[in-house]
Amino acid sequence: MLQAIQQGESDPQVLAELAKGRLREKLPMLRLALDGRVQAHHQLLIGELLDHLDYLDRVIHRVEVNIAALVAKEEKAVELLLTLPATGPVTQNYKNYCYYCSVHEIFPPTTSSCLVCTAQAESAFNSSCIFS
DSSP states (O other): OHHHHHTTOOOHHHHHHTOOGGGGGGHHHHHHHHTTTOOHHHHHHHHHHHHHHHHHHHHHHHHHHHHHHHHHHHHHHHHHHHTSTTOSHHHHHHHHHHHHHHHHHHSOOSSOOOHHHHHHOSOTTSOOOTTO
């Protein structure tokens, strides 16, 4: 409906038919609300907002791709670590704790949830990982 408004559609009957979900239960009221109310500046503002939403979708996608690449790198390191003799789930958990430690350096916890950090330092605000 917003894209149709942005592209110049102003017929309340046509716009109301584009409604989705629960808004479809209120078509008569929607037609009345849209009748003569959509003006050129509304179209411009809606277009700007839709462009901004598209931009945010692209940014989210780029960040998700970056996170996936970083996670993939870490998975390979953990898999390699687990191939060493005398390693197992406990070693993998230490690696997870190291991740929490690095996060704590950026966002210090109010109560330390990282056991490795707790073991190393009394202060939750002085957490650097001993396994890095």
